[in-house]
Amino acid sequence: MSRYYGKRRYKKKSNNKNVPANRRLQMYCQKHGELIGYTQSFEKVIYESLNYEKKKVELKCYRCLEEQISEKQNEVFSLVNEKFGNESTLDLSSKAYKYNWASAISLMITIFGSMFIWANYNMEMALINAGLFGVLAFIFWRRCNYLEKRSNEMSSFTRQQSIHIPNARSIVEAEANTVLKWRFEQARIKKEKMNYSMEEVDKMTGEQFEHFVKNLLQKCGYENSQVTKASGDEGVDIITYKNGKKIAVQCKRYSNKITNSAIQEVFSGMHFYNCHEAYVITNSYFTENAVILANKHKVKLINREGLFDLMEKSNSIKRVVTKTHAEYQAEFMFDK
Secondary structure, eight states, X not given: XXXXXXXXXXXXXXXXXXXXXXXXXXXXXXXXXXXXXOTTOSSSOOXXXXXXXXXXEEEEOHHHHHXXXXXXXXXXXXXXXXXXXXXXXXXXXXXXXXXXXXXXXXXXXXXXXXXXXXXXXXXXXXXXXXXXXXXXXXXXXXHHHHHHHHHHHHHHHHHHHHTTSOOHHHHHHHHHHHHHHHHHHXXXXXXXXXXXXXXXXXXXXHHHHHHHHHHXXXXXXXXXXXXXXXXXXXXOOEEEEXXXXXXXXXXXXXXXXXXXXXXXXXXXXXXXXXXXXEEEEESSOBOHHHHHHHHHHTOEEEOHHHHHHHHHHTTOBOSOOOHHHHHHHHHHHHOO
């Protein structure tokens, strides 16, 4: 049940020298602060939970788990108190035990007391004694039965309601399933709406960037956009059409500037696929020599600003995105 997440915002080294260096790790819970949790230990539970109000996933600790179980237990106790009052099964059993003894004593007085009175006094006083203590014994016996029945009903009702109190493992597994389904749904919505930020684009792999550009071109009016095969593509990643022209597109998801080689590859690929135009689209920028060569061969270059304009044109850009949220979305959308 112990979970370990490698994101920097979730971990921090501990200064405790008694802990081995390779296991000196602290997990961070937003509600309870930093808690020590070892990767190989089952004593500390770190798990993810979906916050429905904020619509995001939060990291929770074992204290959150205890509070969730305690909250459910309090709900069960409140239901029991509403139906049976503030008395507990222990109190009812104790009272039933006392009434049982009182009934037994009254019954003994009825029998032996009446025999004693009949032998020493008269029959009338013996009958009065028998009637009085016999009634008391019957009352005590009925009260004892009522309390025992009520105690059994309370125990049965409490057991039925306690079935709904989850244990730690079931809570963690249920939260994990909920988070996974929510992430898949968010990924599906994101893919349909093309609702990415530039930070998320920077985190894509090359293949993901190619499919992203293909969908982006489709939204911007290009037709029949197709991604070429991964190997042997002759420098062309996408074939698309616009205004009756066949266009070869090369996608470069780089952190450094794009050099002449990309221009040369897409230019030769344009002739290989019998295209009319050639594009190079990147999330980065081009070197000065690459721009000169592209102008010479009439290759259209779309750098980071141009890509941003395409995203804005397709109404897919997110103007305000925090870094943490972008990292999180990129984590579940693009990790393989």
